[in-house]
Every structure is written in C-alpha cells, then in structure tokens.
Amino acid sequence: MSGSYQTTPAERKAAFRHIVAYAKPHLGTFLLVFGCSLVAILADLLQPYLVKIAIDDHLMGGKADAKLLWMIGATYAGLALLSLLFTYWQNNLLQRIGQSIVAKLRKDLFRHIQSLSMSFFDRFPIGSLVTHESSDTESISQFFTQVLLSLIRDGMTLIFILIFMFKLDVKLALISATLLPVIAIIAVVFRSWLRQTYQAARTQLSRMIAFLAENLAGMSLIQAFNQEEEQFKQFEARNQRYWKANVKEIRSNVLFNRSFDILGNVSVALLTWIGGMAVFHRELEFGVLYAFINYIRQFFQPINAITQQWNTMQSATVSMDRLWRIFSTKPEVVDPEPEQAVDPKLEDVRGAIAYRGVEFGYLEGTRVINRLDLSIRPGEMIGIVGVTGAGKSSLMSLLCRFYDVTAGAIEIDGIDVRRIPQAKLHRMIGLVQQEPYLYSGSIIDNVRMFDERYTRGQVIEACRFVGADPLIRRLKDGYDTLLSERGSGLSAGERQLLSFARIVLLEPRILILDEATANLDSFTEQLVQHALQVVSAGRTTLVIAHRLSTVMHADRIIVMKHGDIVEQGTHAELIEQGGYYKELYEHAKGGHGLEELQTG
Numbered sequence: 001m002s003g004s005y006q007t008t009p010a011e012r013k014a015a016f017r018h019i020v021a022y023a024k025p026h027l028g029t030f031l032l033v034f035g036c037s038l039v040a041i042l043a044d045l046l047q048p049y050l051v052k053i054a055i056d057d058h059l060m061g062g063k064a065d066a067k068l069l070w071m072i073g074a075t076y077a078g079l080a081l082l083s084l085l086f087t088y089w090q091n092n093l094l095q096r097i098g099q100s101i102v103a104k105l106r107k108d109l110f111r112h113i114q115s116l117s118m119s120f121f122d123r124f125p126i127g128s129l130v131t132h133e134s135s136d137t138e139s140i141s142q143f144f145t146q147v148l149l150s151l152i153r154d155g156m157t158l159i160f161i162l163i164f165m166f167k168l169d170v171k172l173a174l175i176s177a178t179l180l181p182v183i184a185i186i187a188v189v190f191r192s193w194l195r196q197t198y199q200a201a202r203t204q205l206s207r208m209i210a211f212l213a214e215n216l217a218g219m220s221l222i223q224a225f226n227q228e229e230e231q232f233k234q235f236e237a238r239n240q241r242y243w244k245a246n247v248k249e250i251r252s253n254v255l256f257n258r259s260f261d262i263l264g265n266v267s268v269a270l271l272t273w274i275g276g277m278a279v280f281h282r283e284l285e286f287g288v289l290y291a292f293i294n295y296i297r298q299f300f301q302p303i304n305a306i307t308q309q310w311n312t313m314q315s316a317t318v319s320m321d322r323l324w325r326i327f328s329t330k331p332e333v334v335d336p337e338p339e340q341a342v343d344p345k346l347e348d349v350r351g352a353i354a355y356r357g358v359e360f361g362y363l364e365g366t367r368v369i370n371r372l373d374l375s376i377r378p379g380e381m382i383g384i385v386g387v388t389g390a391g392k393s394s395l396m397s398l399l400c401r402f403y404d405v406t407a408g409a410i411e412i413d414g415i416d417v418r419r420i421p422q423a424k425l426h427r428m429i430g431l432v433q434q435e436p437y438l439y440s441g442s443i444i445d446n447v448r449m450f451d452e453r454y455t456r457g458q459v460i461e462a463c464r465f466v467g468a469d470p471l472i473r474r475l476k477d478g479y480d481t482l483l484s485e486r487g488s489g490l491s492a493g494e495r496q497l498l499s500f501a502r503i504v505l506l507e508p509r510i511l512i513l514d515e516a517t518a519n520l521d522s523f524t525e526q527l528v529q530h531a532l533q534v535v536s537a538g539r540t541t542l543v544i545a546h547r548l549s550t551v552m553h554a555d556r557i558i559v560m561k562h563g564d565i566v567e568q569g570t571h572a573e574l575i576e577q578g579g580y581y582k583e584l585y586e587h588a589k590g591g592h593g594l595e596e597l598q599t600g
C-alpha cells in the first residue's frame with residue numbers, strides 16, 4: 001500500500017488542498033520571503049545594467065569620469081552584498097516555515113493515527129506508516145521550501161529578465177523570446193521521460209526497503225534455517241535493480257541539464273553574432289550587447305531550476321496523496337454521541353459482563369464469532385481455552401472495543417460498551433497481553449506508563465505485590481534499569497509480571513490476561529501463577545489459557561471452537577463430561593501445547 005495505489009484527480013486535489021492549508025498561518029512570513037526575493041533578484045539583475053552604463057555612458061562615450069566609475073563599481077559591490085543578505089534571510093525564513101509546517105503535520109498525523117481503529121492497523125503495514133511519518137512529511141517540507149522558493153524566485157527572475165531585455169532593446173528581446181517555445185518543448189518532452197525514470201527508481205527503492213524490513217524482522221528465522229545465502233541473493237537482485245534504475249534516472253537528468261546548457265551556449269553565440277553585427281553597424285551600443293549576453297545566460301538558470309524541481313514536486317504530490325489517504329480514514333470505533341453516552345464512575349463499576357448474540361468477522365463476509373452468548377458475574381474468574389484460531393483473542397478484543405461487533409451487543413454492568421466513552425472503558429479494563437508492550441525507558445516508567453502521578457514507592461509496592469520485586473532487584477540497575485525497545489532482555493514471563501504490576505497501579509475492575517505462550521521456566525511460571533492469583537482477587541478476570549494448568553482452578557472454563565462456545569463448567573465438571581475439553585486435556589497431558597492441535 002506504500003505507493004502503488006491509484007488516486008483520482010479529485011482525491012489529488014483534496015490532498016493538495018488539505019496539505020497546502022498548513023501554509024495558511026504562515027502567510028505573513030511567505031510575504032516577507034516574497035519581499036526578500038524581490039530585493040535579491042533586483043539586486044542581481046541591476047548588476048549587468050550598471051556595467052552597461054559604465055561601458056556606454058562613460059568608457060565608450062569618451063567621457064570617462066573616474067569618480068563616477070568608482071561609484072558604479074561601489075554600487076555593483078553593494079548590490080552583490082544586498083543580494084547575498086536578502087537571499088540569506090529569504091532562505092532562513094523559508095526553512096523556518098517549512099520546518100514548522102512539517103512539525104505540525106507530523107504531530108497531526110501521529111494524533112490521527114493514534115485515533116484509528118485496530119482494523120486500520122490490520123490493513124496498513126507498520127513499515128509504511130513509519131515512512132509516512134518520516135520521509136513523506138520530509139518531502140512535503142521540501143515542497144514548501146525548494147519548490148515554492150523556485151516558483152517564487154525563479155519565476156520572478158524570469159519576468160524581470162524579460163522586462164530588462166525589452167527595456168534594453170526590443171528587437172534583440174523579441175529574438176531572444178523566440179527561444180521560449182523551444183525551451184518549453186524540450187521541457188515537456190523531457191518531463192515525461194524524467195517522471196518515468198524517477199518513478200521507476202522510487203519503486204525499486206521501496207521494494208528494496210520492504211524486503212530489508214521484512215528480512216531484519218525475521219533474522220532469527222533466516223539464521224535458524226540457514227537462509228542467509230538465498231536471502232542475500234534476493235537482496236542483491238533488488239539492489240542491482242535499484243542501482244540500474246538510479247543510473248537511468250541520473251542519466252536522464254544529466255541529458256536534460258546538458259541540453260539546456262547547449263541551448264544557452266547556442267543562444268549566446270547567436271546573440272554575439274546578431275548583436276555584434278548591430279554594434280559593428282552602430283545600430284546597437286556595446287554595453288547593451290554586454291548586458292544582453294549576461295541576461296540571456298541568466299535566462300536559462302531559472303528555467304532549468306524550475307524544471308529541476310519537477311522530481312521534488314513529484315515526490316511531494318505522491319506523499320500528499322499518501323498522507324491524505326490516512327488523514328481521510330475515519331476511525332471505525334467511535335465514541336458515543338453525548339446523548340447516547342453513559343459514563344459510569346470507576347468506583348461504581350462491578351464488572352459484570354454479558355455477550356448477547358455477538359457476531360463478528362474481521363473481513364466482510366467472514367465470521368470468527370458466531371451468535372455467542374455468555375454471562376460473567378462480577379469477580380468471577382473465567383478461563384478461556386481452545387485451539388489456535390478458535391476466536392479467544394477476538395472475544396477479548398471485542399470487549400475492549402478494539403473492534404465493534406457486527407451483530408449483538410457486549411455489556412458491562414448492563415451498559416452496552418458502545419455507549420461508554422472509550423477512555424473510560426479502557427480504564428475499566430486492564431489488559432495483560434501475551435507479548436506485553438514495554439517502552440524504551442526505565443522499569444519504573446514502564447510500570448507507571450510514564451504517568452508521574454504514581455510515585456516510585458507506589459511502583460515498588462505494586463511490583464512487590466505481584467512478586468516481581470526480587471527479579472527486578474537482580475537486574476544491574478534495579479528499578480532504574482533501562483529497557484530497550486519492546487523490553488528485549490526480559491523473558492516473556494518477566495514482561496508479564498511487569499504488566500501485572502501495571503494492573504495493580506491502575507486498578508481496573510476487569511482484568512484480561514492473554515497468557516504468554518513461550519515456555520516459561522518453572523520458577524517464572526510459578527511467579528506468574530502467583531501474580532495472577534493476587535491480581536485477580538476481587539476482579540472479574542478472563543484468562544486466555546495456553547496451558548490448561550493455568551485455568552484448572554478458574555471458577556468457570558469456557559471452551560471455544562470455531563467461534564462458538566462448545567462447553568463450559570469447572571475443570572472437574574468438564575473432565576467428567578468427557579467431551580472436547582477432556583480431549584484437549586488428554587492432549588496437553590501428553591506434554592503438548594494447545595497450539596499444536598489443529599482446528600479440525
């Protein structure tokens with residue numbers, strides 16, 4: 001999805017309008033930039049005119065006045081300085097605008113992405129979202145700095161050069177103006193070629209990056225299966241394709257630039273010949289010819305610069321389209337309308353849960369939960385078992401409203417979860433995931449989720465409560481140990497213990513635990529079991545169990561198969577019943593995990 005999608009002209013227009021609106025607050029600064037450009041351009045263009053005056057009025061006119069010549073020289077130097085100063089201000093101001101726009105864009109994008117529902121993240125690869133936040137916003141910043149600068153500055157330069165030319169000599173100016181259509185034809189012909197080579201290079205680059213990202217993420221598997229050589233070959237093939245596309249792009253750029261240079265030189269030669277003849281026949285002053293040759297040289301620079309912005313413009317519009325795609329995506333799970341909303345007080349929540357005729361599928365036309373009914377009493381501990389793909393996690397995701405049910409309803413204390421504001425719902429439910437997410441930061445901050453309202457003492461108390469304290473104290477810096485991204489360095493069990501401590505701090509009424517599947521050593525497993533016991537006391541607890549031993553003591557075990565509850569009861573009742581649960585139990589007793597069983 002990272003770039004190969006089609007957009008309609010209407011969508012492109014909307015994207016452009018949306019992004020350009022970010023420039024509105026900077027209109028005043030843009031005007032300043034415009035003013036600075038104007039001064040710099042005029043200072044540049046007046047220089048040849050000054051030399052013309054020196055030549056025609058003083059040197060050739062035979063009335064050389066040293067003082068006036070000195071003044072002309074000094075003015076020339078002054079103009080050069082002025083141009084330098086104003087170009088510096090113009091660039092500074094423009095960069096500042098560009099950076100503020102892109103910072104705001106990144107902030108808005110991040111906020112918007114945060115608000116989107118889980119279904120969006122299912123569709124959108126994380127890698128491409130990272131690209132959007134980084135390089136797409138950067139290429140939009142280039143649009144506001146390089147492209148706009150070129151349009152303002154080079155466009156104005158062109159216009160002024162034409163004005164100066166016509167003022168100096170109409171005939172020569174008209175001859176020079178005939179070059180414009182030639183330049184336009186060259187630009188148009190090259191433009192489509194440049195665009196093709198540019199896009200081909202971008203496509204090869206994103207293919208290479210996608211391959212790289214996938215590869216790095218799966219490096220352990222690659223090494224375990226000795227796939228290095230094969231993967232290297234595949235990478236090398238992509239690398240070669242990118243290299244070739246790049247060379248082609250550079251070649252087309254060089255050809256384009258050189259055609260412009262040749263055209264510039266031919267024009268100077270033509271002008272020297274025609275103008276020289278005119279000077280020879282005394283129809284033209286020498287100084288005018290000098291200024292003209294200068295202007296015609298400068299004439300090609302802005303045209304070349306504007307067309308060179310084509311690539312930047314291309315990537316900026318592609319980036320705008322992509323960002324617009326995200327910005328125009330509305331969250332599927334939304335907060336209730338104020339008149340529909342019910343906002344229970346946290347201390348009043350009892351934690352009764354009811355699934356009423358719940359149906360759900362991730363994709364249209366598919367079903368992973370079938371008309372499911374389930375009532376859970378406040379404080380009850382429920383174990384949920386079933387083979388992989390049975391729908392256990394989906395059932396929990398629906399309770400947290402990561403997705404909305406397609407039919408039926410889920411209620412907490414008799415209130416439909418869709419009527420509870422999401423922020424409140426998420427305070428009511430505590431989630432301990434199979435792979436708990438830990439941030440880069442200290443253990444203290446990870447447990448209190450960077451919420452400084454919880455003191456260090458409270459965090460330590462919570463960790464003690466769940467039995468994580470001895471483990472943490474064994475680490476080099478204890479509670480101040482810095483965890484790397486995703487908490488690598490800690491075992492799955494240890495990570496779960498830290499998220500239990502989070503629960504103790506946040507005190508949700510309902511607890512969902514997706515038990516770690518990774519084999520825990522018996523010591524950590526005991527710690528996790530103990531933590532579960534202490535944390536679940538007094539809370540409605542739902543445990544997705546991957547080891548039956550975890551839920552053998554649950555108040556009730558729900559057995560799922562193909563999105564249905566096929567059996568429920570206590571461990572003893574279910575064994576007595578001799579049905580599907582017993583089959584799972586016998587299988588697990590043989591030393592197998594539930595994951596090994598197929599949904600057959």
Ligand SMILES: Nc1ncnc2c1ncn2[C@@H]1O[C@H](COP(=O)(O)OP(=O)(O)OP(=O)(O)O)[C@@H](O)[C@H]1O
Nearest residue numbers: 122362363368386387388389390391392393394395
């Ligand atoms: N984000 C998703 N998009 C599409 N389909 C999904 C998604 N998540 C799960 N599924 C599908 O929904 C079905 C139920 O998945 P779910 O994760 O709820 O099962 P589970 O019993 O929790 O399995 P496990 O024990 O492996 O976690 C499976 O067929 C799975 O492939």
